[in-house]
Amino acid sequence: MSSDVIVVIVVATALAFDFTNGFHDTANVVATSISTRAMPPRLAVGYASALNFVGAFISLEVAATVANDVIQADLVTPLMVFGGLIGAIAWNLITWYFGLPSSSSHALIGGMIGAAFAAEGANAVLAEGVLGKVMIPALVAPLLAFATAGLAILLIYRIVGRQRPGPVGAGFRAGQVVSGGLLALAHGTNDAQKTMGVITLALVANGSISQEHFHVPDWVVVSAASAIALGTYAGGWRIIKTMGSRIHKMDSAQGFAAQGAGAAVILASSHVGFPLSTTHTISGAVIGSGAAKRLSAVRWGVAGNIVVAWLLTLPAAASIGAVTYGITRIFGTGAVGPVVVSVLILIGAAALFARRAQRGPAVTAAETG
Amino acid sequence: MPPLAEIVDVDNLLEVVWVSLVAGIGATAAYAFAILGAARALDLSRSGRPAEAVLFGAMCAIALTAVGAAVVYGIVIMTNK
Numbered sequence: 001m002s003s004d005v006i007v008v009i010v011v012a013t014a015l016a017f018d019f020t021n022g023f024h025d026t027a028n029v030v031a032t033s034i035s036t037r038a039m040p041p042r043l044a045v046g047y048a049s050a051l052n053f054v055g056a057f058i059s060l061e062v063a064a065t066v067a068n069d070v071i072q073a074d075l076v077t078p079l080m081v082f083g084g085l086i087g088a089i090a091w092n093l094i095t096w097y098f099g100l101p102s103s104s105s106h107a108l109i110g111g112m113i114g115a116a117f118a119a120e121g122a123n124a125v126l127a128e129g130v131l132g133k134v135m136i137p138a139l140v141a142p143l144l145a146f147a148t149a150g151l152a153i154l155l156i157y158r159i160v161g162r163q164r165p166g167p168v169g170a171g172f173r174a175g176q177v178v179s180g181g182l183l184a185l186a187h188g189t190n191d192a193q194k195t196m197g198v199i200t201l202a203l204v205a206n207g208s209i210s211q212e213h214f215h216v217p218d219w220v221v222v223s224a225a226s227a228i229a230l231g232t233y234a235g236g237w238r239i240i241k242t243m244g245s246r247i248h249k250m251d252s253a254q255g256f257a258a259q260g261a262g263a264a265v266i267l268a269s270s271h272v273g274f275p276l277s278t279t280h281t282i283s284g285a286v287i288g289s290g291a292a293k294r295l296s297a298v299r300w301g302v303a304g305n306i307v308v309a310w311l312l313t314l315p316a317a318a319s320i321g322a323v324t325y326g327i328t329r330i331f332g333t334g335a336v337g338p339v340v341v342s343v344l345i346l347i348g349a350a351a352l353f354a355r356r357a358q359r360g361p362a363v364t365a366a367e368t369g
Numbered sequence: 370m371p372p373l374a375e376i377v378d379v380d381n382l383l384e385v386v387w388v389s390l391v392a393g394i395g396a397t398a399a400y401a402f403a404i405l406g407a408a409r410a411l412d413l414s415r416s417g418r419p420a421e422a423v424l425f426g427a428m429c430a431i432a433l434t435a436v437g438a439a440v441v442y443g444i445v446i447m448t449n450k
Contacts, residue, residue, distance in 0.1 A: 058447050132376040137385070144386055148393035155394060159401040163408045171404035179397075182440065189447070257397050264393035265385070271447055272381035 003206055005335040006078040009342060010202045013085045015227040018195040020092045021104040022052060022231025025191065028282040029184045029232070032255035038176035047177075048184035049233035055188025056225030061273035062190055063216050066197025067204070069129030070109055071116040076124075076205040079328050080115045081198060082338050086345055087111025087321025094316075095309055097352050102309035103277035107317040108194055109134055114318030115325040137274040141265055142284030149261035149285040150292035156253050157293075172252035179259035186266035187278045188228060194275055195224045254289040261285040280310060396439050403432035 029052075030044040039047065067073065071080075088107040095102040109130070116124040160168045199220050203209045209217070250258070262278075262285040269276045287303055328337030406429030413422035 058444070128376045132378055136377050137382065140382060140386070144389050145393075148389055151390075152394045152397040155398045156401040159398065160405050160408070163405060164412075167408045167411065168404055171407060172400075175400050175404075178436075178440070185444075253401075256400070260397045260400075261389070261393040264396070265389040267443060267447060268385045268388040268392070271388075272378070272384060274381070274385065 003078060006082070006338055007202055007206045007208070009335065009338045010078045010082050010085065011199055011223075013082060013089070013338075013342065014195050014199045014202070015223055017085050017089050017092070017104075017108065017198075018192065018224050018227035019231035019234070020089055020096075021108075021191050021195070022049070022228040023234050024092050024096050024104050024231075025187060025278055026232045026235045028279050029187050030180065032250065032258050032286065033176050033180040036173060036176060036250060036252040036255040038173040038180065038252060038255060044180065045233060045235045047181065048187075049229045051181050051184035052188035052192070052232045053225045053229035055185040056192035056196075056228060057221060058185070058189045059270050060193060060196070060216050060221075062193035062270055062275045063197035063200060064214070065129075065133050065273040066109075066194050066275055067201045067214065069126055069133050071112055071126060071201075072120070072124045073201065073204060073211055075120045076116070076201055077119065077333075078202050078205050079333065079337065080119045080124075080325060081112070081202040081205065082341070083115030083118070083325030083328060084108070084112035084321045085198065086324040086341055087114055087317040087319070089345065090320045090324075090348070091313060091317040093349055093352055095313075097356060100305065100309040102313045103138075103279045105191065105194055105275055105277045105279075106138065106310070106313045108198065109275070110314040110317030111321035112198070113314075114321030117318070118322035118325045133274060134276075137269060137276050138280065141269060141274075141276040142280040145261050145265045145281045145284035146288035146291075148264060149258045149288035152257040152261055153254055153289045153292045156257060160253070169252050172256045175256045176252060176259060179256050179263060182263035182267070183259045183282070184232075186263045186270065187232075188225065189270045190266050190276065190278055192224045192228045193270070195227070196220050197275075199224070250286070250290060254293065258282070258285040258289040261288065277310075392439065392443060396436050399432045399435045399439070403429045403436065406430075406432060 026045060026048060029048045030039075030041070033039045033044045034041050038044075085108070088104065088111040091102070091107040091111070092104055113125050113130065196216050200209065200214070200216050203217070203220075204211050204214070209215070262282040265281050265285070266276070266278055269281075283303075324341055328341055331337035331340060406425045406427075410422045410425035410429060413419075413425060
């Protein structure tokens with residue numbers, strides 16, 4: 001009975017993480033469309049939200065990787081999964097507050113690793129899986145997106161460079177409706193699956209699903225898709241500003257190239273089950289499309305802050321995940337620990353939201369243009 | 370721990386690299402050709418050269434079809450695995 005209560009708390013926490021993932025990553029998906037005025041902000045966010053939902057149903061390869069290749073599945077307990085999720089949520093909230101587009105995926109994987117390490121030591125962490133299926137693809141993806149977007153924009157300028165800017169700009173703004181949609185689809189595919197993988201891991205740990213007959217239940221797919229879509233709709237306006245205009249001012253052709261390159265990399269990675277960071281990938285594409293035009297067009301200081309947030313994400317989320325696991329174990333192996341930690345994190349989140357609200361909205365539609 | 374080459378899923382990683390480059394650059398270039406075709410067709414028809422305008426219009430249509438086909442093909446592959 002107690003373990004079922006913990007699983008319910010873990011599933012609710014996982015869906016809350018999925019919501020914050022959508023909330024946090026909205027900017028990555030819609031910032032380029034908004035900053036080039038291809039779509040008005042509210043429409044762009046609603047459109048991305050709908051396609052996030054659809055994208056979650058496309059593939060389950062990433063969910064299988066998260067459930068089987070990051071930590072030792074037979075050592076996992078629901079409390080461990082809970083600690084990992086809190087590590088990820090807390091880090092997502094902190095980076096959201098400061099307007100930094102760090103990776104929700106790395107926060108989740110970092111949180112899981114930290115909690116597993118605190119519970120069972122280094123044996124619980126599948127170092128080969130983490131390195132081969134998470135870390136290396138995580139390093140390759142932004143560089144690949146950078147190169148793809150850079151080469152694409154150079155080719156685009158070569159093809160349409162002598163045409164009148166009016167029709168060309170209008171054409172690429174129309175194209176961004178499709179490329180932005182693909183990016184939202186890719187985001188839903190890769191990111192919602194991470195939550196599906198974590199929930200499935202908790203269900204396996206609870207004995208609700210046999211490890212030999214691993215599968216992601218339909219209700220998990222639907223609920224994860226809904227949570228990320230709702231989170232995306234709620235939006236993250238602060239990060240929209242960072243992604244859309246602070247890195248570099250982009251034209252619609254650059255926006256199109258960045259979105260197309262980002263979508264191609266994320267969809268190809270999802271197809272083979274790499275749980276990469278959509279934030280890193282899209283940031284790489286945005287920077288690549290700017291750097292190919294003119295190196296000085298990129299605000300490298302802002303790009304540098306983003307890199308610092310990337311470097312901090314895994315260890316910071318792992319530390320919070322480990323501490324959370326330790327706190328929950330103070331209360332034993334029952335449901336009291338997760339309940340206490342959930343209340344504390346809700347109070348902390350409310351305090352952050354209130355403080356952010358006091359300072360006023362970080363960005364408006366007029367500012368994003 | 371085994372050497373890095375054994376840990377990294379090289380085949381899948383290479384697949385991601387070439388698919389991303391081909392799809393990301395190919396589709397955006399094809400769309401740029403569609404815009405070029407549309408812009409030239411508009412200019413030529415305004416300047417009274419309908420035959421050439423039709424040719425550029427056809428280029429635009431072919432390029433748009435190629436982009437659409439690439440998108441649909443990619444999604445079909447994703448959903449069929």
